[in-house]
Structure formats: structure tokens, C-alpha cells
Amino acid sequence: MSVHIRNFAIIAHIDHGKSTLADRLLEHTGTVSNREMKEQLLDDLELERQRGITIKARAVVMQFERNGKKYELNLIDTPGHVDFQYEVSRSLACCEGVLLLVDAFQGVEAQTVANAYAAMEHDLKIIPVINKIDLMHARPDEVAEEMMNSLGTDPDECVRVSAKTGEGVDGLVDAIIEHIPPPTGDPKATLQAMVFDSNYDDYRGAITYVRIMQGTVKKGQKIAFLRSGTSHEVVELGRFAPQRQSTDVLAAGQVGYLICNIKSLGDVHIGDTISIPGDKAAEALPGYSRPKRMVYCGLFPSDGQDFSELRDALERLAVNDPSFEFEPETSDALGFGFRCGFLGLLHMEIVQQRLEKESDVDLVQTAPNVTYEIINKRGETITIHKPQDVPDPGDIEEFRQPIVRCNVIVPDDFIGAVMKLCQERRGIQQSQEYLAAGRAMLTYDIPLAEVVYDLHDKIKSATRGYGTLDYEMVGYEAADLCRLDIMVNGNRVDALSVVCNKADADRRGRAVAKTLKKEIERHMFEVAVQAAIGSRVIARETVPAMRKNVTAKCYGGDITRKRKLLQKQKEGKKRMKAIGNVEISQKAFMAVLSDGEQG
């Protein structure tokens, strides 16, 4: 039976046509009719469609006949972004092969390389696919060569398709059946299944996505999650086609879902292993780890009254996204709020957008920061999630920050610009290699803090959009860091503190003070903005007192316009936060990101 099963994923750089190809395969195998077809069928979060990215993993079974044999193709759709690296690795662990999709015009990009390496690590069969061959500027031969140089794939094995027109898709299905090995695994062995994702259904609770590695699971059976150590009864199981379709059995090699009356996604861990309860359980599958939050920021309701509403909204989100965490935080400046941890910057953006969409709490967000480690004079290691927690300089033995390895792929005209950028960000070059004539891959180790804010945007603009960046965590390294504080009329604003490199502190301090001067509206008195390290003030700016309004004409036609303008200004004031008697706008809390480059 399992000889006719193929489990595979499509991996691709953003916009190389992964979702369109998935749509075409579903159509081609008759899994969905034209009538049911809508674009990006598998991306069902509205946010995913809007942004054209996949955030959650997903699986769909395609059943069809070829040469008189019934086949079952399981497509496991994975998120492509580096923030979700762990989720990607778990999805890949469920496959025997991948389609490595590359745009026939754009060629190999940083994400392509990162994902291809991940597939190689899992020892998967890689089918190189060149997409968008219908494009006028398609250059499939060159791209095939690029893939050979950078990824070691055979140009003769490259399948050429147009997901848009459907050209070549038939040949691709043949290639999948022919080249991707069927799953091994014994349906009679002890149950062993990998959890590769989960989502939450308001009526059914947690839906657990699984790949059965060994054995069989049946409806009504008792199962155990080996890592979390919990046991449940299987209430329903089935497959995605692409909607949930219940069945009685899932056997080794198959992909599907389990529903077990689990009330919170916090109890379902991606990467966990499912087996039978008791001593005779199968071994846990390798590779499991807890989600690592790399980026933290504070979220505060701008109206203190909304605190509990914000907590409810965060709880609702966390039910659906266990990789996001939050805990109450108190700031002198911003009052009661939450410190939230994210997998990366994209993840943070997504959570924020969902918060704004799904609740109407007006938020003040503090500048994002990475997680630091400090070894104090007593030899203890402290993990720091917010700059306010950095102890006095006298108590710090070693200040350590996370380092990531960045791969940047650029046309060679832009190598100089990218190298300059990486060096400015304290990057240490690891290698430089040519993927093809005119395209190179630069590898740098860079502090994550220097990457997260805007390195990607900076690389994009330095390379006219052609450069692509991908990164992976390397580890923590000691660095010459310090906490930079901001004071407004002598009061330290805890939410504005940042950790930065000592050598940069003066420049950063001046830049932040300058930006704050612009962002703080004038008051009836003078406002002093100071940047300081410990007790040493390194920059000062003054917002002068307001002397007057504009003395302009105000006639009949101006009344509506002027009223709206004045009301808007007044409303804006309400959302400000008072530090002492100085009102600070929400935007000002992001001022600490100023790097001083704008002068």
C-alpha cells in the first residue's frame, strides 16, 4: 500500500510561485474542481493571502490513478521564512522528497539555498523545478546551471514548468512518482508519529497535524504525546483533501490529522512524537526542541483601562500560536502591559497585525530587542529580555549577544555595497563564492541585534531589490555592550532604554535625542531630552517652549477644515503617554531605533 504513497514539500523563495504550483497540482490531480478553485488555496489565513506568504504548515492529500495504479501524493506546505526555521525542519522530517522551486528569471535566492540545505540535511530527494518558463525574460538554461553551481543539482533533471499556464505540470507529477521514494515504515509496528503542526478550531479544539512513521492509528484509540507526557483518546482522525475528511485509520507513511479533545494548542508541541501510552511506546523521534524566541518587545495599551482587554486578546492569539509568548510587564513610563517574545521580526509583525485586526485596543509598542546573556560578578548567567533589566555596569562580568550567520546572494555589481553594509553592522566575513557568472553568495556572522531592525531593507535598497538575505542562529558571543538610557526633563524613561555597542553609544545617543526632539511636541515649557550611559550624559537636545499658535486668517471656508484639524490634534494628544508632565507620542517610542545615518 505505502509503495504508492509519496510525501513531499515544495520549497522556494518568496514569490517564486510555490502557492500557484500547489494550486495547479491540486487541479491537475482532480483534488479540487475548477469550481472550487480560488487562488492560493492552501494559504487560508487572510494575512497569508494578503502578504503572499505561508505562516502555518499545512498538508493536503491528492489521490489519483496513473497507469492503472492508485497513488496518494501528500503535499506538505511549509512556511518559507527564516523565523519559522524550526517548523520548516519538522515539516521536512515528514517528507521523503522536495520540489526545489526556482523562478526562471530571478534564479537562485538566499532562501532557496537555505531551504535546499535544510532538505539535504534531512537526506531528502530533491527534484529541481524551474517555474515561470512562460515569462518573456525567462532564462531556464542559465538558472539550471546556477542551481548546479550553488546546490549541486543535475541540470538534466530540472523539470521546467509554468505553474501559471499549467505547462509541464503533467511531467512534474511523473517525476514525483518516479523519483521520490515511497515511505518506509511498517503498519504493524508500534505507533510512532511526528507532530508537524497544529491549529485551533473553536468547536473541536486542537487539530494536530501528523505524519505516521510506524504503525497505525485508529479512531477511539488511546495515544500518548511522548515529550509533553500527556495521554488522549483519538476522537476523530482523517486527511486534508484539502478540507478535513475523516477516515477510520491512518497507517505508516500517511499524513493527516488527529482530534483528541485538547483544549489548548499550548499542549501540542510541534516536533513531539505520538505513540501508545505505557512502557511499550515507540522511541521519540529526534530533532525536537522548544520554540526559541529571538526578539522581544513591550506591548502596552495606550489607555490603561484596556489592560485586561489586551490580555484577553493576547491569550486568544497564543491559543493559535504557541510559539508566541507573553508575560505581564510594568513600565514607569507606560504603565501595565506585556513583554512579548517572538521567533523573529516577521513573526512579531504578524502577531501585531493580528492583534490590531482581531481586537480594537490601541497599542504602544516599544522598540524590539534581542535576548542577551549577562554573566555577573558572582558567575551567574542571566538572560535579559528587556534593556531595563540590564544590571549596573559594575556588576557585569561579561555581556553576550546572539550572533547569526547571514547568507546574502547578490549580483556582483553590488558586492561592494553589501560588504560595506555588513561591515558597518559588525559583520565578520566567513566566505564569498560565485554561484554563476555575475552572482555571488556572501556569508557573514553578524550580531542578531544588527540584523533584526532593518538589515534586510538596507540590503534591498543597496542592491536595487536584487539582493536576498537569509540567516541562522550561530550562538552567543561576548561583546562590548552597554545600556543606553533616555531621560526626559530628568526622568529616565525605562521604555526607551536600549542595549548597544559601546563604540556606537555616542552616535546612537545623539541620534535618538535628535529624533525625540522632533517627535516630542512643544509644551508650554522647555523639554530637555538627554541620552546617558550610567550617570554619564552623552547627548542633550532641547524642545523649546511653545510661544504661540500660527496667526492665520480664518474665514467661512476654513471653519470645517480648521475644526477637523484642531480636533485631530486634540485626539492625538489623548493617545500620548505622560512622562512626568511631558506628553510623548507613540511614534516617539520607536525613536530609539534611529541609527544616526539620517544625520
Added chain:
Amino acid sequence: MSDLANSDIAEPDQPPAGWPAPRSAYIHVPFCRHRCGYCNFSVVAQRDDLIQQYLESINAELAGLGRPEVDTVFIGGGTPTHLATPQLQRLMQIVEHRFAIQPNVEWSMEANPEDISAEKLAVMRDSGVNRLSLGVQSFSDGKLQLLERSHRGIEAEEIIQLAAGAIPNISIDLIFAAPKETLAEWTEDLQKAFSLPIAHLSTYALTYEKGTSFWTRARSGNLSAATEQLEVDMYNAARQAAKQSGWEHYEISNFAKSESQCRHNLAYWHGRGWYAAGPGAASFVGGHRNVNHRSTTTYLKRMAAGQDPVAESEAISTVQYARELAAFGIRMLAGIDVVKLSRETGVDLGDECRLGIEEATRHGWLAASDGRMRLTQQGVLFADSVAACFLSD
């Protein structure tokens, strides 16, 4: 909250005596010889070919009013006097035809010194114009050039003399705080103004509005705006000079000789209601604030197609009406009569705007005495902030 707002009976929201019946009319003439660098008004330059069609559109727009009585007429722009003499005559004919002009009317016309001739003055006077508002802006050639005005200082003086012979009430506009202008230069402008036969003066600080070339130039560092302190000094200099000449500073940016306050503008600030016609023109009739489409060509197209030229229409509540009356009324130095305002609108202003009044008073901008609320000496510089206090809490 007023009793009225809490009333269970579903009455239309309007003041106890109904909305004020308009007794003023504003006609917007969008044509100019050229657009000045600081101007973001609804004007078109070099499109004199549209004037004929424009006149007929005004005629058509006013046709539906049923010839109401008006005590004040204001023809503004743009530059109304940019129209050729026969066109100007036609415009005034239309106004007389569409409104029952009362014998005591104040009929104002905006004009630029460069467009004035003895002939046009005679036409205006004969049609009933009795107030001329001249866009002088300055008597200094350097400043005029910088402001992209096409007349010279001496010409402005001559025109004022000439106009005063034909039309009884001459008002001029002066701009201060132009780039590089000094306090001494501004004082010269003021002295010159008060030495001439004028009865009314509007002064305002140069503002850099989005969409003007000045705004772009100021942003690129190409024009440097005056410091705030200099603006305050210049404003105070104007107040001082007016006082010395025995004039009254009656509204934030307006000064008048006795009995020469602009009645038309007072109607705006008192929220009395007015009709309006022309591109971008705003009216206040029956509790509705309507604004015509700002683009001259769109306005003309809509009128030609028999469509409504209104681009935005807003029905205001009595609470909003009361707040607006206070916010714009407070711009007058005589202040507002809180009791009267509350009675007329049916909204208890002291209660409705309690927080705002407290705030403005705390800042030392607002003071109450003999039943009126007025801006203080300091508050005169913060009229917008006080207005904002009245408009929302």
C-alpha cells in the same frame, strides 16, 4: 449634556429658534494672473478661456435660492478683479439678480493692486460695491518679489489713494514673517499702511502650506522661515501700531477703524449662516456645511452637466454648533457671551466644554468677566489651542 439632548421626544436636532437664516453671500472667483508661491487656495492661472462658462455656472448655481435678502456680499478669490470689465459687470449683474440686496449692504470685493483701474473702480462702485479688500501684502519691493506678487510698493500706495476716492471702505492684507524679513522692515510696512486712507487691515504670518512651492522650498532648506520669537514680536508690533493709530484689534488677524469691522466676516465668526457659490466655496445653510468641489474644471463640468457641485456636505449637531460658535467666536477680542450662546443653541456651553474651559483657563489663555469669556493677552497668541479646547475635551 443638555436637557434637549436627553429629551425623549424625537425632534430634529436644531437650536430652539431653528437654524439661523443666512443673510450673507460669498462668491468665489477662482481666476488669477498667476499662482503665488505660498498660495494653496482654489485658483486657476492662465485659464481666462473658462471665465465665460464660469459666470453662467455661478448664475445657475444661485438660481435655486429664490432671491433671498442679504445684508453682506463678499466676492473673493482668486482675484475677482482679474476679470475684464464687461465680465466683472456681468458678475455683479448676476449677484444683483439672484439676491435681494438690502439698502444697508456691505458689499466687499477682493482685488489685487495690479488689476485695478479707474474704469473697474467705477464699474464696481456703480454696481454697489462699497468695500474693497486689496491684496497688498507689503509695500517693500524686495518682499513683494519674494512673495511672487506682481506689483511694486509704490503702485500699491497709488492704487489705495485712487480706490479710496471711489469706494468708501478700503481694507488691505499684509503678510508678515516672510523669509529674511526683519522687525524693522515690518514696522515700516505697518507705518505706511496706517498713513494711507484705509479703514481695515488684515495681517497674517506667512504659513508654509502643503502643495505650495514655498512648502517644498522650505523643506529643502531653500527658504528659511522666521523664528517663532520674531513672529511674536511682529504680531505684537502690529497690535501696538494699530493701538497708536486708535484702531481696534477686533479679531486675531483683523484691525479696524471705528465702525469699519467687516460685517461679512463677523457673520462667519458668529455662525450666522451664509450662502456660497463657485469652486471650493463653503456655505452654512440650515445646519449644513457644504463645500463645493475645489477644482475649477470639475466644478464647471458638474454645473454644465446639471449636477450638484457640492463635494462635501455635513449636517452639524447643536452640540457641535455650540462648540464651533465658541471656538471661532473666541477669536474675537470682545469674546463670547456664554449665556447668550447657550440660550441660542440650546446647549449649556459651560457644562459641555467644562474640561476645555478649565484647561484653557489653567494655561492662562482664557478669562471670564462680566458674563463674557475672552482671550487673555497671552491667550491671543494661543487662539487655536483655545479653539481646540472648545472643540473637543
